Amino acid sequence: MSRQVIVFDLDGTLIHSAPDLHAAANVALRAAGREDVSLAQVISFIGNGVGMLVERALKATGPWTAELQDGTLAAFMAFYEQNTTTLTAPYAGVTECLEELQAAGVVMGICTNKPQTPAREICEALGLSRFFGEICGARSDLARKPDPEPLLQTIRALDGDPSRTLYVGDSAVDYRTAQNAAVPFRLFSGGYLNHPLPNLGPDQIFDTWADAGFQRALTGLV
Ligand SMILES: O=C(O)COP(=O)(O)O
Numbered sequence: 625m626s627r628q629v630i631v632f633d634l635d636g637t638l639i640h641s642a643p644d645l646h647a648a649a650n651v652a653l654r655a656a657g658r659e660d661v662s663l664a665q666v667i668s669f670i671g672n673g674v675g676m677l678v679e680r681a682l683k684a685t686g687p688w689t690a691e692l693q694d695g696t697l698a699a700f701m702a703f704y705e706q707n708t709t710t711l712t713a714p715y716a717g718v719t720e721c722l723e724e725l726q727a728a729g730v731v732m733g734i735c736t737n738k739p740q741t742p743a744r745e746i747c748e749a750l751g752l753s754r755f756f757g758e759i760c761g762a763r764s765d766l767a768r769k770p771d772p773e774p775l776l777q778t779i780r781a782l783d784g785d786p787s788r789t790l791y792v793g794d795s796a797v798d799y800r801t802a803q804n805a806a807v808p809f810r811l812f813s814g815g816y817l818n819h820p821l822p823n824l825g826p827d828q829i830f831d832t833w834a835d836a837g838f839q840r841a842l843t844g845l846v
């Protein structure tokens with residue numbers, strides 16, 4: 625029998641990382657001669673990777689060109705790489721919940737559209753690496769979510785089976801990724817989702833890590 629696996633998204637699911645992404649976005653926008661964007665705007669730009677975040681920030685503040693994109697993304701990454709956990713922390717209850725799942729023998733991994741190096745550094749800095757057998761971030765040789773491949777690759781690395789895996793995320797991108805990979809999905813609604821997701825029942829949604837809500841959401845699957 626295959627192992628019981630849970631794969632988590634990172635930004636907006638396990639960690640509140642938007643304040644550091646917001647700071648990096650505004651440093652990069654100022655270098656491009658643009659106005660700042662708000663935290664709420666940046667939250668709405670998260671989910672499809674840093675390239676798309678920068679593209680959306682540029683389009684929200686003026687015209688977009690490929691050249692501007694390249695320079696602004698480079699400025700964004702230069703700042704972000706030095707400030708991945710200045711303002712970022714796990715959501716309340718996350719560490720305790722992961723401890724319980726690990727003690728129960730659940731095998732866990734991360735599948736995120738955040739670039740691989742900062743994703744791994746953030747998990748290390750926040751004391752989360754010890755829970756995960758695989759941390760799969762965005763890489764040039766791998767399609768990004770909602771393509772199913774990063775999630776399927778994460779599950780393979782954990783020696784799991786997609787039908788006995790849960791993917792836990794906070795966005796429509798995560799929901800579509802799970803659907804594309806035929807993996808059961810649970811939504812953390814306390815993250816960065818800014819429009820409702822169709823076709824999810826109340827037992828597939830939880831809004832806090834700090835009480836039994838998450839455990840309830842997992843009932844019957846792990
Ligand atoms: O970098 C992003 O845009 C999103 O990251 P996530 O996949 O961990 O939510």
Ligand SMILES: [Mg+2]
Nearest residue numbers: 633635636794
């Ligand atoms: Mg997310």
